[in-house]
Amino acid sequence: MNALDVVIVGGGMITYDLLLPSVYHLQRTGYVAGIKVCALDTIPLKALKSSVEMSEAFPGQDFEAFPPVSEPEGNKYPELYKEVIANMKPRQMVVVAMPDQFHYTVVMEALKNDQHVLCVKPLVLKYEQTLEIEKIAFEKGLFVGVEYHKRFDRRSLIAKRSFELKQFGDFVMGEAKLIEPYFYRSSNFQNWFTCDKTDPFVYIGCHYVDLVYFITGLKPVEVSVSGIKGKFPNGNEGYMWANGRIRFENNALLSVIDGLGYPDEAAGSNDQSLQMFFEGDHKTGMIKHDDQFRGIEHSYLNGIGCAGSHFNYVSPDFYKLVPWEGQGYKPVGYGFDSVSASITMACMIENEVQGMSETDSLVKRQEMILEVDKKGIIATPANSYINELVVEAARVSILNDGEIVTIEYGNDPRVILRSKK
Ligand SMILES: NC(=O)c1ccc[n+]([C@@H]2O[C@H](COP(=O)([O-])OP(=O)(O)OC[C@H]3O[C@@H](n4cnc5c(N)ncnc54)[C@H](O)[C@@H]3O)[C@@H](O)[C@H]2O)c1
Known part of the structure; x- marks a missing residue:
């Protein structure tokens, strides 16, 4: 090799x-x-x-x-x-x-x-x-x-396979959340995470939009993102929170909330989840992933992390160093x-x-x-270009107070404010 x-x-x-x-x-x-x-x-x-x-x-x-x-x-x-x-x-x-x-x-x-x-x-x-x-x-x-x-989380891969085996039905309504810790505001983020450059939806919400596309293969066609601004410790202004709504090509809706605000003292160390509902023949299907609490709780003698929290949810699934x-x-x-x-x-x-x-x-x-x-x-x-269209649409939307931005596919995919169509 x-x-x-x-x-x-x-x-x-x-x-x-x-x-x-x-x-x-x-x-x-x-x-x-x-x-x-x-x-x-x-x-x-x-x-x-x-x-x-x-x-x-x-x-x-x-x-x-x-x-x-x-x-x-x-x-x-x-x-x-x-x-x-x-x-x-x-x-x-x-x-x-x-x-x-x-x-x-x-x-x-x-x-x-x-x-x-x-x-x-x-x-x-x-x-x-x-x-x-x-x-x-x-x-x-x-x-x-x-x-x-x-995409490499086993639960995503299992969901993708089950969807392909038609075990859920047609995706119709979903909700996702990814709230990163408050202490991120004091990191180097304050130098680049400014309103004109990016926002919590673009930073982390895109993971869940990609995941819904990964599982279902459905393309997003409409994006609306609203943000809440705040000041970083160095005085720069950034979006600290964002609330997005995505419509997919089959009309299904996904709402996504994101932020830099999970309490440092809490057990997290962040908060993230995905729930999707599906329509079947006279019944519905569902996927529900709690993506930060994977069932492991530790209480340490001495606190860990930025805020020194003692009681912690431990995720073995994203990244850990082990013997x-x-x-x-x-x-x-x-x-x-x-x-x-x-x-x-x-x-x-x-x-x-x-x-x-x-x-x-x-x-x-x-x-x-x-x-x-x-x-x-x-x-x-x-195979992930839909994310760039979503990110581009999200930036236009959040800077236009949450106006709906349409994604047009075809030979020349592009994003366009719905009010300007
Ligand atoms: N969940 C995720 O997938 C995830 C998580 C964290 C970050 N990210 C992404 O990773 C990227 C970096 O995030 P981060 O958290 O490490 O940010 P950070 O602010 O901690 O680090 C940015 C780094 O870029 C370096 N840098 C800036 N300009 C440079 C230049 N001209 N030449 C060389 N280096 C330069 C800085 O020195 C710094 O080390 C972002 O795009 C972020 O969205 C992804």
Whole structure:
């Protein structure tokens, strides 16, 4: 097996909580070779390097920091990622973990430099950009995975199969919720999570819209999102809460509430769920997922987390570090499974084409990419583009006080304010 070099661009919360530990584990299981992490400044890189949790879990493993951690904390390097990517061998992997509004530029930079890509969700904020990414990636035979990790939650996969087996009926009405902790307001979010850039629906609501599409295959056709604004500690104004309503092509409705406001002291550590109702022949079907309380309660002698809460719901399903037969601890959960699926897929593609001529290699890579698109488990630009349309529609709606935005499909999909039609 030929392992891939991985460059992670962005060293913030998602890199700390999921991406770097997953990549470290894939390094010791043979899929990843060298690891570089590039951030805007040294502050997050120092936090990653000095993490006790990380060094206990992955003893002896390390990454190369860009900028080097010896640089002064105040210095900013907004363009350094370009240099780091340009110095990679061709057809390795770039993991994009920057604020939403930079995904497009970094993904394009990676593709320009012949790199496979894994991007955190949402891939981009405009549908046209997804198309561009899909096209250039396919032409070059480069794999692009989007990190919609809820697709890898076993309960989602079970629901998808049951739906396909027609065990529920026709989706008609649903409700989803994802409320992240209040302490997020004090994080680096305050620098980029501003009203003009993003909102809680785009940030996390999109997971559940993607999930309903993943389970049912139904396309969203109307989006309305209203927001509640608030101030971050640094004075920036952002939407702290959002309430969205999605109509699907069969007329079914999904409402989604999101926010940065789950109490830090509460047992969560967030609140999330999905309930869907279905119409059958003279009866109804239902899916009900409580996605944060998975039936495990711990009460610790000393409080954990930001607010030091003692009593906690523990989810073994998203991401946890657990003992294993090897050294340290290993990451388990659908978060890891999702990261692993994209990185191992890129690795498999590259191993499959080892020794082939450039022409045969391109044809084979394109074939494998089309198979992943068709399978629809790993989110790719081709099989998750509805999310970009929803995100684009949501941004228009929330900035127009919740007006309904229509998504038109056909040859030239686009979003349009219903009042302007
Ligand atoms: N549930 C999920 O799927 C999930 C969860 C969290 C975050 N995310 C996504 O991950 C992305 C990052 O979120 P986060 O929570 O890690 O944010 P964050 O604010 O904690 O981190 C952002 C990082 O980007 C880096 N950065 C900014 N500009 C840069 C530049 N020019 N060059 C290099 N690095 C730069 C910063 O240094 C920082 O390390 C967002 O798109 C977010 O939506 C997804």
